[in-house]
Amino acid sequence: MSAELDFIAALRALAGDPAARGLRDDCAVLPFGGQTLVLTHDTIVAGVHFLPDMDPADIAWRLVATNISDLAAKGAAPVGVLLAYQLNGAEARFLEGLRAALAEYGAPLLGGDTVGMPDGAAQTLGLTAIGRATHTPVPGRDGAALGDILYITGPVGGAMIGLEALRGGDNGAASAAYRRPQAQLAAGIALAPHVGAMMDVSDGVLLDAARMATASRVTIAIDSAAVPIAAPEPRRAEALRWGDDYHLLFTAAPDVVLPVHAHAIGRVIAAGKAPILLDGAPLSLGDDLGFAHG
Numbered sequence: 001m002s003a004e005l006d007f008i009a010a011l012r013a014l015a016g017d018p019a020a021r022g023l024r025d026d027c028a029v030l031p032f033g034g035q036t037l038v039l040t041h042d043t044i045v046a047g048v049h050f051l052p053d054m055d056p057a058d059i060a061w062r063l064v065a066t067n068i069s070d071l072a073a074k075g076a077a078p079v080g081v082l083l084a085y086q087l088n089g090a091e092a093r094f095l096e097g098l099r100a101a102l103a104e105y106g107a108p109l110l111g112g113d114t115v116g117m118p119d120g121a122a123q124t125l126g127l128t129a130i131g132r133a134t135h136t137p138v139p140g141r142d143g144a145a146l147g148d149i150l151y152i153t154g155p156v157g158g159a160m161i162g163l164e165a166l167r168g169g170d171n172g173a174a175s176a177a178y179r180r181p182q183a184q185l186a187a188g189i190a191l192a193p194h195v196g197a198m199m200d201v202s203d204g205v206l207l208d209a210a211r212m213a214t215a216s217r218v219t220i221a222i223d224s225a226a227v228p229i230a231a232p233e234p235r236r237a238e239a240l241r242w243g244d245d246y247h248l249l250f251t252a253a254p255d256v257v258l259p260v261h262a263h264a265i266g267r268v269i270a271a272g273k274a275p276i277l278l279d280g281a282p283l284s285l286g287d288d289l290g291f292a293h294g
């Protein structure tokens, strides 16, 4: 197991409230005052999640969009966000990107915290996003049922190609999938009443599908050629593993008429030894399926 998974496993002892969903979901889901709040927090670090010298407006956009993407996976409408910011002298451009992203997703800034940073430290930014469930029960990673079809709302691998373009000096369309990921908020809200399981793809479609299969106690058979990619064909295997895609991965029964366009990429079968079968070959969480910290 990775250091990240070991730590989250240890945290489970402290996360017994049902709202924590066993730390096995994209968000906490908290019934409150007759409604259901959906809560998520993501941290991004220079050199890990963004390039230290990229436009701070794009950094702000990534911070907002990646968090709103977790709300999208729950079919939650944004209530607002709290920002944790480290001053580095580039505040003006950061604010421009923040304003644009919050306007895009209709998420008001509700508060946060601002601190200085030690010389030479990597900038670390955090965002808490709060949403309101538009449909209950709120979809989880654990709802994939035998016979369901596995779908994805769009291609993978675009951010991988976009980061390469950005590193090569592009600041336009070729790097946009990396600089300006699009949270599938409207799709998630439309899909929530129709899905079995749903999650956003942040760590790679294979790893995230394996997590869905594990949470749902099933095996998911994926047809690699059916997965739409935004990368050259010879890089298909990488595109399925790189991550940062932020499309929605979900299951639905075969007779469900989907309210949005999505690509069928696999099906849910009885639990076998491995969580996923890729073109018939069993793959486990320990295999190189996607992005992991530590």
Ligand SMILES: Nc1ncnc2c1ncn2[C@@H]1O[C@H](COP(=O)(O)OP(=O)(O)OP(=O)(O)O)[C@@H](O)[C@H]1O
Pocket: 008, 011, 020, 022, 023, 024, 025, 026, 027, 028, 040, 042, 070, 202, 203
């Ligand atoms: N430091 C932490 N304290 C409490 N819970 C944590 C911590 N780190 C992760 N978790 C929980 O562990 C689970 C898995 O976290 P992870 O960040 O992998 O999910 P995610 O938010 O869907 O992923 P991504 O950040 O790629 O969208 C979530 O329920 C998350 O809330």
Ligand SMILES: Cc1ncc(C[n+]2csc(CCOP(=O)(O)O)c2C)c(N)n1
Pocket: 042, 047, 048, 049, 050, 051, 163, 202, 203, 242, 243, 244, 291
């Ligand atoms: C500069 C740079 N930017 C991005 C990446 C790729 N990447 C970093 S974290 C992550 C998964 C989501 O993170 P988390 O699980 O922490 O939410 C991915 C796909 C990279 N290698 N280098």
Ligand SMILES: [Mg+2]
Pocket: 026, 069, 070, 073, 199, 200, 201, 202
């Ligand atoms: Mg997620």
